[in-house]
Amino acid sequence: MDNSAWEIPEVVIRRLPIYARALAFLEEENVAVISSLDLGRRLGVTPAQIRKDLSYFGEFGKQGSGYNVQSLLGEIRRILGLDREWPMALIGVGKLGRAIATYEDFETQGFKLAAAFDVDPNKVGELIGGLRIQHVGELEQTIAEKNIRIAIVAVPGSHGQKTIEVLASCGVAAILNYAPIAVRVPAGVKVRHIDPVVALQSLTYYLKSSAGAKEAAESGEP
Amino acid sequence: MDNSAWEIPEVVIRRLPIYARALAFLEEENVAVISSLDLGRRLGVTPAQIRKDLSYFGEFGKQGSGYNVQSLLGEIRRILGLDREWPMALIGVGKLGRAIATYEDFETQGFKLAAAFDVDPNKVGELIGGLRIQHVGELEQTIAEKNIRIAIVAVPGSHGQKTIEVLASCGVAAILNYAPIAVRVPAGVKVRHIDPVVALQSLTYYLKSSAGAKEAAESGEP
DNA sequence: GTCTGTGAAAACATTCACAGCG
DNA sequence: CGCTGTGAATGTTTTCACAGAC
Numbered sequence: 115m116d117n118s119a120w121e122i123p124e125v126v127i128r129r130l131p132i133y134a135r136a137l138a139f140l141e142e143e144n145v146a147v148i149s150s151l152d153l154g155r156r157l158g159v160t161p162a163q164i165r166k167d168l169s170y171f172g173e174f175g176k177q178g179s180g181y182n183v184q185s186l187l188g189e190i191r192r193i194l195g196l197d198r199e200w201p202m203a204l205i206g207v208g209k210l211g212r213a214i215a216t217y218e219d220f221e222t223q224g225f226k227l228a229a230a231f232d233v234d235p236n237k238v239g240e241l242i243g244g245l246r247i248q249h250v251g252e253l254e255q256t257i258a259e260k261n262i263r264i265a266i267v268a269v270p271g272s273h274g275q276k277t278i279e280v281l282a283s284c285g286v287a288a289i290l291n292y293a294p295i296a297v298r299v300p301a302g303v304k305v306r307h308i309d310p311v312v313a314l315q316s317l318t319y320y321l322k323s324s325a326g327a328k329e330a331a332e333s334g335e336p
Numbered sequence: 337m338d339n340s341a342w343e344i345p346e347v348v349i350r351r352l353p354i355y356a357r358a359l360a361f362l363e364e365e366n367v368a369v370i371s372s373l374d375l376g377r378r379l380g381v382t383p384a385q386i387r388k389d390l391s392y393f394g395e396f397g398k399q400g401s402g403y404n405v406q407s408l409l410g411e412i413r414r415i416l417g418l419d420r421e422w423p424m425a426l427i428g429v430g431k432l433g434r435a436i437a438t439y440e441d442f443e444t445q446g447f448k449l450a451a452a453f454d455v456d457p458n459k460v461g462e463l464i465g466g467l468r469i470q471h472v473g474e475l476e477q478t479i480a481e482k483n484i485r486i487a488i489v490a491v492p493g494s495h496g497q498k499t500i501e502v503l504a505s506c507g508v509a510a511i512l513n514y515a516p517i518a519v520r521v522p523a524g525v526k527v528r529h530i531d532p533v534v535a536l537q538s539l540t541y542y543l544k545s546s547a548g549a550k551e552a553a554e555s556g557e558p
Numbered sequence: 559g560t561c562t563g564t565g566a567a568a569a570c571a572t573t574c575a576c577a578g579c580g
Numbered sequence: 581c582g583c584t585g586t587g588a589a590t591g592t593t594t595t596c597a598c599a600g601a602c
Contacts, residue, residue, distance in 0.1 A: 217432075321509055
């Protein structure tokens with residue numbers, strides 16, 4: 115494929131980080147080359163899917179052998195925009211917000227908490243992960259100054275919708291939402307939801323039937 | 337529809353908790369009846385999708401008016417198996433595991449932490465959320481005794497695959513996985529992944545293009 | 559008139575299967 | 581040979597559109 119501008123399916127975009135993680139792991143293991151078959155085996159995905167997904171972006175493999183681990187990883191990072199550091203804003207510094215602020219995996223992956231906000235004036239000024247908590251009133255200015263395009267929303271459900279609208283109006287276009295709500299998002303803004311309760315609530319459906327121990331059923335996640 | 341036994345699409349099951357949450361909220365607001373159109377507006381979902389989803393399970397609406405909020409909520413809870421309390425096991429009591437153990441939203445939604453495990457003998461005996469941390473060696477016995485069918489995995493990535501296999505062999509059939517890995521799951525076991533980094537990594541794709549401020553683009557999540 | 563439940567159509571996503579390169 | 585890249589086929593999910601109930 116050579117398509118310059120194209121609308122690539124969202125499912126494909128969502129799988130790329132998974133491929134990237136597996137490749138990073140292979141790189142650590144000093145594996146130089148991997149075929150779509152072997153990569154698929156590791157991930158529980160069909161090789162055809164991997165090849166088709168990658169074909170949206172170019173031709174990265176070599177017939178007869180497979181993909182060079184390092185260079186494919188580099189390509190995927192570039193495609194996803196992971197070849198730089200992204201500053202983020204955290205909105206809501208309650209219990210959950212604090213846990214997020216001190217969660218170190220973001221930084222190691224190039225996502226840097228650059229500002230933290232709360233409505234509660236009592237929290238303003240407090241330090242969290244080396245960051246001074248600011249009042250939400252300062253949102254717009256700080257986001258502009260620090261060129262922030264990603265926000266993590268950790269406010270109570272009741273404030274979620276409003277928070278996301280404010281963020282969108284400040285130019286934030288990517289939101290990781292921990293508020294337990296379904297939100298309507300303005301055009302041009304992308305949201306991902308982190309919602310453990312919803313995840314559990316869809317799992318219980320499959321438990322109702324099988325009373326006690328293991329029984330044969332159809333697979334899990336690919 | 338009247339289909340007794342049928343394989344209902346997983347996407348449908350995943351949406352039911354969202355509907356349930358919206359209905360619970362409407363119930364609080366003392367809304368008695370809602371149409372698929374209005375519910376869809378709140379959730380950012382098409383009314384046809386709501387109707388089709390529900391039709392897999394029965395006929396819950398009334399033509400001309402819509403759905404009774406209370407009774408539809410009851411039906412969905414029953415379908416998902418949310419009309420009871422589910423005991424859960426937590427595996428891995430590091431920083432993340434502790435945050436999960438003290439996260440109160442699980443309990444209010446009927447998911448009760450009934451046991452917590454870690455490999456580290458130094459942690460064994462420590463109390464976390466009123467629970468005595470046990471050694472993973474006690475997994476099988478405790479899970480059987482307490483009739484646990486759901487586990488939350490919060491171990492380091494390197495231990496994730498093994499942990500999930502052990503849990504499966506103990507009869508756990510539903511897993512909420514926080515370990516940052518793609519896992520191969522035995523048949524009959526369902527897994528949901530909570531992975532904020534992967535979520536962020538797919539968001540950045542959409543940021544690459546638009547350099548600075550807001551620009552018109554295509555919608556967000558439905 | 560309003561709104562559901564649902565076949566039928568359309569859109570979308572995955573898998574197959576194979577030509578062709580290394 | 582073994583493996584990629586990809587049209588074509590198949591499978592899945594969403595949306596349309598309307599008959600019929602209230």
